Amino acid sequence: MSRPLPRVVVLAGGVGGSLFVRGLREALRERHPGVSDAELAAAITVVVNTGDDLWLAGVRLMPDIDSLLYRLAGVADEERGWGRREESERVSAELGAWGVGWPWFTLGDLDLGTHLARTSWLRDGASPGEVVARLSRRWPLGATLLPMTDAEVDTQVRTAEGDLHFQEWWTRHRASLAPLGFDNPGIEDARPSAGVLEAIGAADAVLIAPSNPVVSIGPILRVPGVRAGLASASARVVGVSPVIGGAVVRGMADVCLTAIGVETRAAAVAAHYGARDAGGLLDAWLLAEEDAGESAEVAALGVRAEVRPLWMREVPLAARLAADALDVALG
């Protein structure tokens, strides 16, 4: 008989998060030959950032949820880096002709099918959590996706030129407008969506994906109850640095870190999350070999520093990284 599957909770954003979760799924498949997708879905719970969500052209978009959904389902456009494979943009061209939506934000036709289904279910009274559960039934994902909250707490970016929705700042301006800060209006009244705290409480391991600490992991941690749930979790909380060799691996996380006064260094991000023993988040922190010199600094925070290869451009590398993180959490 094989060992029982560990129950793993991952806090994650979209692109980096989905690669990490695919790696985790692959690592569990390697360690538990013959494991079914349903068993994996019962074992892996991903608490997903919804700060990127938005209303556009009358439909509700959940970009990080969809990134995870499409990538776990194997229907994502890996080359382009977002959306569905074999996508077209006929509706989007019409929306442009009608002057609806954002001209710099393309809605693919297949993707719009998802947005329309989601919006229709929301209109019928389903919660975002229920909507994500319904979306998750179409393909065998091998993971359970939970939005961090059912509340609409879209991330706003404060700039000298006024507040922007995160997507406008990120996609239209490519994060070029200096951010003064990030807010999730209303988040103080939000609650974790159904299952989030239960999954954290029952977990054998909690992993913080190498997602953007500010605008991906940050909103999840701001949902009231999540920090307390992590603090009291019986599982170890292990984070993976999104910074390698003093640079962010993807996206424009450095701009976000700078805006909140955090250096783009692996140890600085660990310090930002803080040691669980000291009221923070982490029991352990995985740093890249390039950043091994920062290990002592991390350890001084009261966080176990573990040096591992962090590059995960492909699923096999992500599987190795996820296995390493899991071992640190379970070992």
Add this chain to the structure above:
Amino acid sequence: MSRPLPRVVVLAGGVGGSLFVRGLREALRERHPGVSDAELAAAITVVVNTGDDLWLAGVRLMPDIDSLLYRLAGVADEERGWGRREESERVSAELGAWGVGWPWFTLGDLDLGTHLARTSWLRDGASPGEVVARLSRRWPLGATLLPMTDAEVDTQVRTAEGDLHFQEWWTRHRASLAPLGFDNPGIEDARPSAGVLEAIGAADAVLIAPSNPVVSIGPILRVPGVRAGLASASARVVGVSPVIGGAVVRGMADVCLTAIGVETRAAAVAAHYGARDAGGLLDAWLLAEEDAGESAEVAALGVRAEVRPLWMREVPLAARLAADALDVALG
């Protein structure tokens, strides 16, 4: 100098109505060479049935409005008889995969662009009348489209198996379930949309298109204020029979007529509308040559009977018919 353009109001449903209005536009162009689309739009006001409207997959459809919009714009799929030319159905296939919408009701991609724009504007607080005005700006229509009302008064069909939305009865069941009656719930509290009563009051001619008398013209007449507006209009009200030779020209209007106890005869439809002198609608009624024998019956109602060629499969024939109706109204 050419004669001034007459101000014409047409009550109309979608398919038959749009051909008739295209004919009217063409007739006015022939009589007023050099007339601009803007001048035509100021002269021709179409009061459009919205009983066919529906919410589907979270978006608002206005089928009769869109029929008129697409056909007047010249972007309709004339061969298929509905929707846009060069249409595709990629989103609809996705919606089917998500189990959203009606499997028997295809939403074209280009068409969905319209529905999404409309729904987005409605979400932003625009009224249906304002939405139709915005939709009408994209192409030079040569006519002004007004929804009969801003209220949602979707037609329900009573059958022995329960109530159905008109679209389900019409499109899914091809009107095969015997209707016991047609209702527009809430219509008693509806008001004509902005401009409807003003256009009727200022009209030089009011024409009833040869649309379905029960489910296209019927709902328009049920909007409180419309009948009174027509009764007090200074213009003549001229109807065109949708029945030729004892058969309806298109659609399944005979089933609808039977359901409300009206024979499928030109004179019976005239009697259903009634003479304006006797509290009804009509000053005059155009019958086909095939139905010339019913002229006396129409005249006995107190309605002037005029026999004309009513077939209008192509725009030139529709233009001749519209010109005839206009002459009866203005002459």
